Amino acid sequence: MTDTPTDAIAHFTARLTYETDVSDVHALLEAGTPGLVVVDSRGPQAWAQGHVPGAVHLPTAEIALRAPAEIPRDADVVTYCWGPGCNGATRAALEFARLGYRVREMLGGYEYWVREGLTFQTRTGREHRPADDLTAPRRAVSCDC
Template identity: 80%
Template sequence: MTNAIEHFTARLTFETDVSDVHAALAAGTEDLIVVDSRGAQAWTQGHVPGAVHLPTAEIAARAAGLVPAGADVVTYCWGPGCNGATRAALEFARLGYRVREMLGGFEYWVREGLDFETSAGLTRRPADELTAPRWAVSCDC
């Protein structure tokens, strides 16, 4: 049982989800920096509003200039089929940042019906019933 407690505590320490990140951004949580670790074309296609664009390969060289020391960093990439956010989180951890990975990535941000930003401005797609509750504000989990 101790192993399970340690395992799940660690997961909650180093992982977060789209809903919690959205709520933290909406609340204006101080020192929260959301980092999109995808390439330029993916960023242009759409990204979390207010996110910093910092591809994983550039984190070691550019993080200090873009992300303040002591920030609460959340990384994301495409979605659950991609481990880019994990690699980005590892790079931030190596630099000494507090960091968590946003599970679901950009895919689930969009699928949950949240605003996302493109060169044309903010946009939104309808929530996917398989990822976000249709009639409720949250899944109450």
């Protein structure tokens, strides 16, 4: 192994700089964090099926065209897509970074938002499902990690 502790520190620091998780995004939204813009990068059918309340719907293919007019330049952008099996949030974050935005990717995406028992928005209103005990404790908002 050629990695040094310094390499590991740089790697994990970079990850924490550019990635966040569902629990942290939920806490930021609940706190009303100024300048936070959560972006759902999925297509229209996925958006209609459900999304994070307060998120902006901006499919990845439309970011370069629409973001400069719709997302404040000084925003703290967080992107998400379906879940850990999809790299759509990564591609969306890259598009925002190319445009000069501060951006992070929400790990777990919409799947883990719902699986952690958080409220989500559908065409018919707000809904939630019980927390999946493989992703979150049943009676707490986060795993306290």
